[in-house]
Amino acid sequence: MSTPHSADVLAALREFVARLDERDPGAPLVGELTLGLGGAGERLALRAPVARALTEALRGYHDPRDRGTCAHCGAGRLDDDFVCRSCGIVNGLFGQTLAGFVPPASQQEVSGQRGIAGADRPDGTLGD
Numbered sequence: 214m215s216t217p218h219s220a221d222v223l224a225a226l227r228e229f230v231a232r233l234d235e236r237d238p239g240a241p242l243v244g245e246l247t248l249g250l251g252g253a254g255e256r257l258a259l260r261a262p263v264a265r266a267l268t269e270a271l272r273g274y275h276d277p278r279d280r281g282t283c284a285h286c287g288a289g290r291l292d293d294d295f296v297c298r299s300c301g302i303v304n305g306l307f308g309q310t311l312a313g314f315v316p317p318a319s320q321q322e323v324s325g326q327r328g329i330a331g332a333d334r335p336d337g338t339l340g341d
């Protein structure tokens with residue numbers, strides 16, 4: 214069954230091939246593109262310029278949801294807030310700066326205090 218989404222993909226591919234073939238109709242044929250989506254299909258001649266362009270486009274694509282790899286642990290992927298999903302560290306200079314203001318969890322448990330130093334003082338001073 215054809216869906217609006219699959220029709221868009223097939224139309225975009227057809228238009229892409231036509232646009233590039235128009236510039237160089239005598240380019241050598243290197244194969245055939247066959248794509249089937251939702252019961253609809255498309256078979257298009259694959260010429261060298263289209264093959265090159267598709268390869269570049271696919272390899273150069275960057276998913277906007279991909280925030281990169283954690284610089285701290287090197288393996289975890291970052292979420293939309295640039296927090297590593299593996300180690301929980303906020304990535305980058307901002308994350309390192311922020312982490313410098315927060316005592317390690319082990320110190321928080323020992324002192325029993327959390328938050329901004331001095332904020333719990335009734336006179337609002339930092340004790341100096």
Ligand SMILES: [Zn+2]
Pocket residue numbers: 283284285286287288289297298299300301302
């Ligand atoms: Zn990490």
